[in-house]
Amino acid sequence: MKIAVLPGDGIGPEIIREARKVLEVLQKEGLAITLEEAPLGGAAYDQYGSPYPDVTQKLAREADAVLLGAVGGPAYDNLDRPLRPERGLLAIRKDLNLFANLRPAILYPELANASTLKPEVVSGLDIMIVRELTGDIYFGQPRGIRVNAAGEREGFNTMLYAESEVRRIAHVAFGIAMKRNKKLCSVDKANVLETTEFWKEIMTDVAKEYPEVTLSHMYVDNAAMQLVRNPKQFDVMVTGNIFGDILSDEASMLTGSIGMLPSASLDANNKGLYEPSHGSAPDIAGKNLANPLATILSVAMMMRYSFNLEAVAQRIENAVKKVLADGLRTADIFEAGTTKVSCSEMGDAVVAAL
Amino acid sequence: MKIAVLPGDGIGPEIIREARKVLEVLQKEGLAITLEEAPLGGAAYDQYGSPYPDVTQKLAREADAVLLGAVGGPAYDNLDRPLRPERGLLAIRKDLNLFANLRPAILYPELANASTLKPEVVSGLDIMIVRELTGDIYFGQPRGIRVNAAGEREGFNTMLYAESEVRRIAHVAFGIAMKRNKKLCSVDKANVLETTEFWKEIMTDVAKEYPEVTLSHMYVDNAAMQLVRNPKQFDVMVTGNIFGDILSDEASMLTGSIGMLPSASLDANNKGLYEPSHGSAPDIAGKNLANPLATILSVAMMMRYSFNLEAVAQRIENAVKKVLADGLRTADIFEAGTTKVSCSEMGDAVVAAL
Ligand SMILES: CC(C)[C@H](C(=O)O)[C@@H](O)C(=O)O
Ligand SMILES: CC(C)[C@H](C(=O)O)[C@@H](O)C(=O)O
Numbered sequence: 001m002k003i004a005v006l007p008g009d010g011i012g013p014e015i016i017r018e019a020r021k022v023l024e025v026l027q028k029e030g031l032a033i034t035l036e037e038a039p040l041g042g043a044a045y046d047q048y049g050s051p052y053p054d055v056t057q058k059l060a061r062e063a064d065a066v067l068l069g070a071v072g073g074p075a076y077d078n079l080d081r082p083l084r085p086e087r088g089l090l091a092i093r094k095d096l097n098l099f100a101n102l103r104p105a106i107l108y109p110e111l112a113n114a115s116t117l118k119p120e121v122v123s124g125l126d127i128m129i130v131r132e133l134t135g136d137i138y139f140g141q142p143r144g145i146r147v148n149a150a151g152e153r154e155g156f157n158t159m160l161y162a163e164s165e166v167r168r169i170a171h172v173a174f175g176i177a178m179k180r181n182k183k184l185c186s187v188d189k190a191n192v193l194e195t196t197e198f199w200k201e202i203m204t205d206v207a208k209e210y211p212e213v214t215l216s217h218m219y220v221d222n223a224a225m226q227l228v229r230n231p232k233q234f235d236v237m238v239t240g241n242i243f244g245d246i247l248s249d250e251a252s253m254l255t256g257s258i259g260m261l262p263s264a265s266l267d268a269n270n271k272g273l274y275e276p277s278h279g280s281a282p283d284i285a286g287k288n289l290a291n292p293l294a295t296i297l298s299v300a301m302m303m304r305y306s307f308n309l310e311a312v313a314q315r316i317e318n319a320v321k322k323v324l325a326d327g328l329r330t331a332d333i334f335e336a337g338t339t340k341v342s343c344s345e346m347g348d349a350v351v352a353a354l
Numbered sequence: 355m356k357i358a359v360l361p362g363d364g365i366g367p368e369i370i371r372e373a374r375k376v377l378e379v380l381q382k383e384g385l386a387i388t389l390e391e392a393p394l395g396g397a398a399y400d401q402y403g404s405p406y407p408d409v410t411q412k413l414a415r416e417a418d419a420v421l422l423g424a425v426g427g428p429a430y431d432n433l434d435r436p437l438r439p440e441r442g443l444l445a446i447r448k449d450l451n452l453f454a455n456l457r458p459a460i461l462y463p464e465l466a467n468a469s470t471l472k473p474e475v476v477s478g479l480d481i482m483i484v485r486e487l488t489g490d491i492y493f494g495q496p497r498g499i500r501v502n503a504a505g506e507r508e509g510f511n512t513m514l515y516a517e518s519e520v521r522r523i524a525h526v527a528f529g530i531a532m533k534r535n536k537k538l539c540s541v542d543k544a545n546v547l548e549t550t551e552f553w554k555e556i557m558t559d560v561a562k563e564y565p566e567v568t569l570s571h572m573y574v575d576n577a578a579m580q581l582v583r584n585p586k587q588f589d590v591m592v593t594g595n596i597f598g599d600i601l602s603d604e605a606s607m608l609t610g611s612i613g614m615l616p617s618a619s620l621d622a623n624n625k626g627l628y629e630p631s632h633g634s635a636p637d638i639a640g641k642n643l644a645n646p647l648a649t650i651l652s653v654a655m656m657m658r659y660s661f662n663l664e665a666v667a668q669r670i671e672n673a674v675k676k677v678l679a680d681g682l683r684t685a686d687i688f689e690a691g692t693t694k695v696s697c698s699e700m701g702d703a704v705v706a707a708l
Pocket of ligand 1: 086089090245545546575
């Protein structure tokens with residue numbers, strides 16, 4: 001099993017270094033994995049003049065799974081649009097056909113205080129957001145900035161979902177709901193947008209194949225409210241690319257510890273790209289302060305979804321729970337009474353707890 | 355000054371009845387206002403077969419300001435798209451060119467407990483969200499559900515902003531920022547969508563005319579997070595129609611008392627439509643349980659923005675603060691130690707406190 005490792009920018013290299021330690025333990029124990037690195041985003045632009053260069057594309061295509069740190073940083077803010085780091089991220093998602101983005105929002109009991117929400121509102125929170133990742137207004141054509149018939153400049157983009165795109169993400173979402181509490185909430189804006197009226201129609205149709213799952217529908221504005229009002233009403237949510245971008249970030253912030261949250265982006269054969277839900281945090285890059293746990297938990301998701309190694313996934317997740325229970329905290333989740341550790345110390349502790 | 359009163363559906367007629375009491379006091383005191391009613395939404399469909407019938411259009415066009423209750427309800431869920439209640443709302447916004455939607459998210463100190471967020475995170479919260487209301491993907495053409503070249507069905511919509519549309523909402527937002535703390539945050543997704551890259555460019559250009567205002571830019575996914583993490587970092591926010599729909603609902607829910615929050619939708623000459631931020635609450639309709647304060651506070655906004663009567667606006671706002679200080683609460687904001695009142699009792703109390 002070949003894993004492409006893309007450290008990326010900012011804190012990317014540091015957190016990837018710790019996640020590699022976990023992978024190397026598994027390797028030494030006999031798990032047949034190989035690790036190969038390539039740059040993505042700003043680092044790739046620096047080295048090859050492109051955020052998703054051929055060498056990275058070749059490696060990513062050959063690999064069975066991809067582990068990514070994070071991309072972006074102020075050094076790249078003034079680059080032309082096609083050269084910017086986030087273009088590398090969008091390009092690899094599209095190139096590998098990673099249409100199913102899974103983003104858990106889990107509140108760890110040890111970190112309950114980190115949430116800005118009252119304990120009773122978020123304790124035990126465990127939501128899985130399934131976001132479609134290769135369609136919608138992110139990739140729809142036509143798009144651009146033009147002069148219109150009246151001689152005025154205008155910016156425009158196209159929101160678009162074909163039936164097959166909605167069907168395949170629906171099946172992923174229902175499949176996950178089947179393994180959890182059989183409750184799925186599909187988020188749309190069907191009262192205004194035909195694209196999402198169509199989305200809702202297809203979701204309702206696919207639901208017939210999963211009679212055990214209770215499907216509900218919610219408007220995106222209401223979903224943004226309900227996540228604040230009573231997030232525990234949700235179990236699995238499924239939505240399009242742009243609404244998923246917004247709602248999954250909102251949901252992760254409810255836990256107060258986005259530094260803890262992993263993500264998976266899967267294709268139709270469970271090949272996947274795994275990355276933390278947080279960004280490249282340029283302000284703390286290179287200081288050995290970052291929280292590597294989201295990246296380590298992304299390795300657990302990789303074991304679960306791409307390699308079907310549920311026991312290994314749980315072993316990694318339990319090691320993370322153990323270091324939390326032992327009171328170890330990186331700066332982002334530190335509070336009085338716990339032990340502050342660096343990024344590399346946290347990685348070492350997880351390895352020791354494995 | 356002619357005010358068109360559109361009670362709408364659900365709790366609309368009840369809350370409008372209480373707001374009318376306030377207007378009628380002002381009328382008796384000598385304020386030259388006339389009130390005339392017409393239906394909108396489901397009520398209009400029932401009576402005239404259209405959610406925005408000619409009689410309502412005529413009245414709304416002639417009026418100097420419009421007071422709206424709320425529209426929608428389960429009775430209308432299976433109507434064809436063009437007949438649904440929310441179409442009436444979208445139609446009147448577009449017809450009257452109400453491009454500037456102002457939605458305050460204010461936490462009343464007396465209602466601090468209602469928030470699901472910790473007191474220190476939200477105490478003193480006072481955000482004004484300026485949402486563009488007549489453009490964006492809400493109205494962009496082409497749109498629909500079609501069969502594509504590959505023979506597959508697809509849903510599609512067009513996000514679109516012309517320069518003049520962005521400029522005029524920018525001026526409204528900067529104008530409001532000038533009257534508040536001179537801090538404006540423009541929300542976009544410029545890293546992905548050309549429409550909002552264009553939006554950001556125009557915002558930056560208009561900023562030159564308001565050197566005293568500090569303009570910042572934030573991606574919409576980050577804004578959804580920051581509203582949860584630290585909402586008090588915001589003063590005035592400005593964004594497009596769809597992002598504004600989502601973020602303004604999220605922001606109002608931070609206060610825990612959406613039943614308290616008014617809104618204004620203005621044209622270029624300060625003609626406006628005023629309505630509570632909450633919906634038609636069909637479950638409690640007709641029970642005299644609804645909270646009329648958001649509608650009464652919408653009347654205050656009407657006095658401020660359409661009639662330039664700041665003193666009257668403040669008088670209404672102070673009357674609302676007084677009834678809260680007196681411990682009066684409708685069911686939605688009731689807590690132990692306060693006095694539960696009905697919708698009409700609340701309206702009467704505000705009138706008494708005027
Ligand atoms: C960086 C950006 C292009 C990206 C997105 O919008 O998808 C990010 O916000 C994410 O959610 O992974
Ligand atoms: C009812 C709906 C069409 C409307 C909107 O999306 O604008 C509502 O959500 C609002 O915010 O006023």
